[in-house]
Amino acid sequence: MARVFLLVLVILVASGCSSPGRGDKVRLRMLTLLISPARDHMNALLGEFHAEHPRIEVSQETAPGRGPLLMERLRTQMVTGNPPDMFWLASGEIARPFIDAGFVAPLDDYYARYDWEKTLIPWAARRIRYKEQWWGIPRSTRGMGFWYRADIFRRLAIAEPATYAELERLCETLKGNRVYCLSMGGKFGWNTMRLVDYLIEHSAGSELHDKLNRLETSWDCPEVVRAYELLKKWVDRQWILPGFLSLAPDDARLPWYRGDAAMVFEGDWMEAAIRNDEQDISRFDFFLAPTDHDPLRFSAFPEQILVAAASPHRDEAAVFLNWYIQPRVQQKYFTLLEGPTATRGVLPDPVQWPRLYKWRVVLAKDASYFPTDQMFANQLMDQWFQVQDQVITGRLSPPEAARALQRHAQAWKNRLKGRN
Amino acid sequence: MRRPKETATAWLFLSPALFIYGLFLLYPMLASLAISFTNWDGISPRWEFTGLDNYRHIFFDDPQSLRAVKNNVVWTLVTVTVPAGWGLILATLLNSSMRGRTLFRAIFYCPSVLPLVAVALIWAWMYNPQFGIVNVTLRALGLEDWTHAWLSEFETAFPATLVTAIWQGTGFPMLLYLAGLQGIPRQQYEAAELDGAGWFRRFIHITLPWLKETHIVVLSLAAMQSLRAFDLIYAMTYGGPGRSTHVLSTWMYFNLFQYRQAGLGSAIAWVIVIISLAVTIPYIRMVARRRHG
Secondary structure, X not given: OHXXXXXXXXXXXXXXXXXXXXXXXXXXXEEEOOOOOHHHHHHHHHHHHHHHOOOEEEEEEEOOOOHHHHHHHHHXXXXXXXXXXXXXXXXXXXXXXXXXXXXEOOOHHHHHHHOHHHHEOHHHHHHOEEOOEEOEEEEEEEEEEEEEEHHHHHHOOOOXXXXXXXXXXXXXXXXXXOOEEEOOOOOOOXXXXXXXXXXXXXXXXXXXXXXXXXXXOOOXXXXXHHXXXXXXXXXXXXXXXXXXXXXXOOOOHHHHHHOOEEEEEEEOOHHHHHHXXXXXXXXXXXXOOOOOOXXXXXXXXXXXXXXXXXXXXXXXXXXXXXXXXXXXXHHHHHHHOOOOOOEOOOOOOOOOOHHHHHHHHHHOOOOEEOOHHHOOOHHHHHHHHHHHHHHHOOOOOHHHHHHHHXXXXXXXXXXXXXXX | OOOHHHHHHHHHHHHHHHHHHHXXXXXXXXXXXXXXXXXXXXXXXOOOEOOOHHHHHHHHHOHHHHHXXXXXXXXXXXXXXXXXXXXXXXXXXXXXXXXXXXXXXXXXXXXXXXXHHHHHHHHHHHOOOOOOHXXXXXXXXXXXXXXXXXOOOHHHHHXXXXXXXXXXXXXXXXXXXXXXXXOOOHHHHHHHHHOOOOHHHHHHHHHHHHXXXXXXXXXXXXXXXXXXXXXXXXXXXXXXXXXXXXXXXXXXXXXXXXXXXXXXXXXXXXXXXXXXXXXXXXXXXXXHHHHOO
């Protein structure tokens, strides 16, 4: 009898634990990329949310470091049926495999319910649309340009260039003073890609550049050839630090800090990075790469938070996301969370964060182009990087590079057709 | 003849280990074999059976896969023979009663115990074109023309990673050869010396034959290790410049995890398995024969 009683008790306790009642808490998991101290700030933010929404608790899981680790973890969680309710990803091609595989919930209903478009920076919200739907909510907007050593520019009486010709003259002046114009880390391809993207924007203009990135026109065209000729010129004239192809992007900052090179092609995150590296921010500034086109477009992309299709608590996730993007929350936390916000009108203190403030003003404008690695699938992108390396090392001439790119693009399009 | 009860007991005791082995090793292996015959992308719930297409692609359609195979052959040949030969020379020298031999043994063995990623980072810094010790030394010696962007140039990147692999891989064979050398009876050398045999003849006719089994162990282990070469290349060059330094294992990783070609990546993994088995089976048979007399 005692055994039966015990069994009934165990079943009652177990059933009580597994079936939530009306007053029970909903627990959500969110996968982020943050490392300390930003991870701790995020936990503080989540604590504040929980205080305002006692029924919803969001816990943070982290895959620190750069994207690939997060991608691998996410893929494993998705395939094994244990995805986080929400997860951070970049935009563009990087998120698409998860959407195509049916692992991501569309958020159109929530955009309509909460009127998110009014809260978000328009280009950021537009950029994360895919197949005419919203699959995420932008959490940050990132922009890139030439960061330079203001002290070196002052010493050599160099002004920020307004045209591409002025930029070339600037590089020559620096070279004449035994300073490399640009330090880059070519090891993974994407750091060098930023310069190539810029040269394509300069030589092709906005319309053709966008068409090239959407694979709507041939890469074997004079404008692409011209962009690679310019890349080769940057290498051959030693405007870029020699041997940069094997350098990791973070290591490329060292010659810049040492004053051996005057510029790096980096993003708005550099103010925080410069401070973390214990450098004096007043010695550094940035300008947008001059394209000789109007409007002046710069390389930019949003990052987003997505909701898993398998999450049983999508409504609660939307409540959190709606709270998260509100200006008062973003104003308080965005400088602490390693990324400029995607919420309209949120600005940092211009005295405390002078460069980031400048970037925020720039990023509010709707004049940017996507970096190529957010437009192309990884495999095509690696072939693109391969061509880039071959031009730099002189293994391919610019016309051969343009032909090779078109060959890879066509093969990729054929593969996609075969898949569909 | 064993009684059925004994057999059942044996199976009972074996079953926990077999269960774990089956679940965590056998099942994933067979699953990856099955995936290698599909076009699965690693994420999507959909895939199609494609037969031997992935294997045909590796050997006949894809120049990059063939390049990885070629690089792997070169990598194997070099990392099997050079560290073994160099290890044998060092072991022979350090087997004498020279002063400080323990210190030298420790110095030469040290790289073998370092994590490969740490080794890769150290050497990547040494190869740094601006302030790496290799180019700085060459410049200091007035050999400016010999300096290179070692890991950035197509011609030098792969050989540069091989040098690192040799540096890292010499200590272990040296240790095995030292153990082997200490098993050779001293009388053999004394008798040969009395017969007038010089150092070289003693080495050829006594040392090398006595080390026959050590050679097999050293070469087999090095061959198996070489097929798993991943860390050094991934951390030093990331397969670049271009894709010129990929070997099979890094190419498998890129296909599986970066390009979302789980089918092709699994097929590459099985090519590695088959080559590894061709090396491993004779080694295991040799060890088993020795154990059973």
